[in-house]
Amino acid sequence: MNTLNVALIGAGRMARTHANVLGHVGYVSIQTVCDAAAENAAALAEFFGAHATTSLDEVLHDDGITAVIITTPTATHADLISKVAHSGKHIFVEKPVAHTLEAADHAVQAVEAAGVQCQVGFQRRYDPSYLEAKRKIERGELGTLEGFRGLSRDAFLPPVEFLKTSGGLMVDMGIHDLDSARYFVGEVEEVYCIGAVHAEPELRDYGLFDSAVATLRFANGALGTIESGLRTAYGYEVRAEILGDGGRLHLERDSRYHLRQYGKVGGFYERPADFEAYFHEAYAAEIRTFANNVHQGKPVTPNAADARESLRLALATQHSLETGTIVKVSTFGEVHP
Numbered sequence: 001m002n003t004l005n006v007a008l009i010g011a012g013r014m015a016r017t018h019a020n021v022l023g024h025v026g027y028v029s030i031q032t033v034c035d036a037a038a039e040n041a042a043a044l045a046e047f048f049g050a051h052a053t054t055s056l057d058e059v060l061h062d063d064g065i066t067a068v069i070i071t072t073p074t075a076t077h078a079d080l081i082s083k084v085a086h087s088g089k090h091i092f093v094e095k096p097v098a099h100t101l102e103a104a105d106h107a108v109q110a111v112e113a114a115g116v117q118c119q120v121g122f123q124r125r126y127d128p129s130y131l132e133a134k135r136k137i138e139r140g141e142l143g144t145l146e147g148f149r150g151l152s153r154d155a156f157l158p159p160v161e162f163l164k165t166s167g168g169l170m171v172d173m174g175i176h177d178l179d180s181a182r183y184f185v186g187e188v189e190e191v192y193c194i195g196a197v198h199a200e201p202e203l204r205d206y207g208l209f210d211s212a213v214a215t216l217r218f219a220n221g222a223l224g225t226i227e228s229g230l231r232t233a234y235g236y237e238v239r240a241e242i243l244g245d246g247g248r249l250h251l252e253r254d255s256r257y258h259l260r261q262y263g264k265v266g267g268f269y270e271r272p273a274d275f276e277a278y279f280h281e282a283y284a285a286e287i288r289t290f291a292n293n294v295h296q297g298k299p300v301t302p303n304a305a306d307a308r309e310s311l312r313l314a315l316a317t318q319h320s321l322e323t324g325t326i327v328k329v330s331t332f333g334e335v336h337p
């Protein structure tokens with residue numbers, strides 16, 4: 001089997017998650033690690049015996065590299081996607097595909113013009129329970145779809161400095177649930193979102209929220225809700241529910257291990273501490289599937305154009321949160337460029 005030579009652009013937290021999986025795929029070789037911070041590139045490169053650089057051009061001009069994993073901050077994604085696509089390399093990029101719809105359009109156009117593959121990191125679509133739920137829906141086991149609920153709560157509030165540049169609660173975090181809503185039920189026609197600040201009063205100074213609830217009206221007539229929160233007293237939590245006239249699917253991993261302890265004061269079990277623990281299998285499956293598909297010349301999913309629609313929905317929801325208005329999703333980018 002030919003070796004698939006890979007470069008990483010960005011050497012932070014998500015880069016380590018993906019590299020730790022790719023490093024165990026026999027036909028993958030991590031050749032280069034590129035990061036704006038030389039020490040981050042060097043630390044990750046050393047672990048995989050790869051070359052470390054701060055020069056993007058070195059990656060772009062290296063004809064031996066077939067695929068690039070982009071895990072830099074969101075506002076850099078679209079420009080990097082365009083440059084990597086022009087260099088003819090396949091791309092895996094973390095969510096969201098871009099920070100604005102305009103930037104996403106440039107990225108999608110660059111990918112399509114270059115004829116390269118570009119997968120966006122919505123790892124939930126690779127979680128075994130999400131895949132099984134999707135198959136059940138496609139087999140008609142739920143009948144006509146009538147509702148969706150998605151809920152994500154982080155265990156700890158991220159630093160305010162990060163939140164100021166994250167694009168907002170719905171663009172950074174709610175987008176996972178909004179993508180799941182599209183994946184399971186279909187396109188959303190209308191959204192209304194309200195928010196609150198519970199965890200950190202300083203967020204108000206920047207017009208930010210740490211808690212929000214959105215209601216969705218889908219194009220097929222189904223209704224939905226999305227809840228996002230940035231801290232809990234009990235750890236990381238994700239739930240999803242899909243309702244049809246023939247039944248209901250409930251997705252939730254409440255325990256990290258299949259071990260529960262019971263004593264005089266009740267039961268105890270360890271919950272997943274964070275998103276990496278919760279979606280451990282999903283992260284591994286998404287990046288392995290990406291490598292396998294580009295290695296075999298097959299299309300990837302979700303691609304940049306699909307991820308653009310999840311970004312549109314997230315931006316529309318964020319706009320509703322900030323303005324208190326009901327937002328029509330299908331024309332959002334055109335009405336509010």
Ligand SMILES: NC(=O)c1ccc[n+]([C@@H]2O[C@H](COP(=O)([O-])OP(=O)(O)OC[C@H]3O[C@@H](n4cnc5c(N)ncnc54)[C@H](O)[C@@H]3O)[C@@H](O)[C@H]2O)c1
Pocket residue numbers: 009010011012013014015034035036037040071072073074076094095096121122123172275
């Ligand atoms: N799929 C998920 O569940 C999930 C979870 C967390 C983060 N993310 C996404 O992953 C991305 C990165 O998040 P992270 O937590 O790994 O961030 P991080 O801060 O840990 O790492 C980002 C790295 O990129 C480097 N960098 C910044 N600008 C650069 C540039 N122009 N060129 C090269 N390197 C650059 C930084 O020095 C840093 O090492 C974000 O877009 C975020 O939304 C996705």
